[in-house]
Amino acid sequence: MEELDDNEELSLVIPLRLKAAIADALNLHGHLENLAVELLWTLNSPSEKAMKSIANNTPNRNFAALREAIEARGGPVPDGMWNTLAQLRKDRNLIAHGHWSVVRGNEPHVVWRQFEMGNAETAVAVGYPYERFAWFMRNAIQFVRMFADLKRHLDDDMSS
Secondary structure: OOOOOOOOOOEOOOOHHHHHHHHHHHHHHHHHHHHHHHHHHHHHOOOHHHHHHHHHOOHHHHHHHHHHHHHHOOOOOOHHHHHHHHHHHHHHHHHHHOEEEEEOOOEEEEEOOOOOOOOOOOOOOEEOOHHHHHHHHHHHHHHHHHHHHHHHHHHHHHHO
């Protein structure tokens, strides 16, 4: 978090590059959430009613259920992996629910009251540089690939 000088303003017009970074991150995380649902369906072979219940769960609940299901099948996964997934989820919420602006012409900043309250007169803007978007995308892509590979493997095992 950084404090801006009194004479610095947040621009409400955000550049196309920032809009694209936000959209790409949200779209990729949505794909990850969908894969988690499909994996839970594959791992649990639920009824149609249970499938709908899984689909209506929060992503946090589905990721936790996925971890339990994988570990129950003897596939322990390092805590670091789940910690990274949790950080991706936090960043996803910040990206999705925050109010975006730029400072000094191009530095992305986000205000999300749930993250940092501020008060009625001031807001706390958190710097979210493009390098952080790059970290998000790299890690989310790794999870998408891993979940897709796991689903393919499970589908192959079930069809054999």
